[in-house]
Amino acid sequence: MKENLPTVFVRAYLAAMLATLLLSTHTIFGQSHYFTTKHVSIGISNSGYIKSIKDKVSGKEYCPEGDSSAVLSLSKNNGYILPASATFNAGNKQIVLHYPNGSVATVKVVQQSGYLKFELVSLTPRNDVDNIVWGPY
Numbered sequence: 001m002k003e004n005l006p007t008v009f010v011r012a013y014l015a016a017m018l019a020t021l022l023l024s025t026h027t028i029f030g031q032s033h034y035f036t037t038k039h040v041s042i043g044i045s046n047s048g049y050i051k052s053i054k055d056k057v058s059g060k061e062y063c064p065e066g067d068s069s070a071v072l073s074l075s076k077n078n079g080y081i082l083p084a085s086a087t088f089n090a091g092n093k094q095i096v097l098h099y100p101n102g103s104v105a106t107v108k109v110v111q112q113s114g115y116l117k118f119e120l121v122s123l124t125p126r127n128d129v130d131n132i133v134w135g136p137y
Helices: 005-029
Strands: 033-034 040-044 048-057 072-076 079-082 085-089 094-098 103-109 115-123 131-134
Touching: 033 103, 072 103, 072 115, 115 131
Parallel strands: none
Antiparallel strands: 033 040, 040 048, 072 079, 072 131, 085 094, 094 103, 103 115
16 A cells, blocks of 8 residues: 555654654663763762762772762651652753652752862752752761
């Protein structure tokens, strides 16, 4: 059976969009993202954990093997809620952390030659979170 030109065009367009979506998802979820200064490189995994802290001069790795600690943990009733996933928005220079309780934290990253600055921009919904904890605790 012969298909008309608009049907072929629509199928080709949908196939291209699906391929783009799959490649984008691999880029977002399949890699660690690195933030660097003149002296150090910090890798953050797609689960929201610090994966690497490496001295750029000596090459020494300061982070233990695997996911060592969350970039940002939430505290509720004297317990910790750890991130379930992280997405990275290079354009806005932000990390978006998703938590199992439904909270979403947006963290702005400022890279300077001598330091990195992480700033909590928003936490929504709060879901009775009473504190946040940066890095290892």
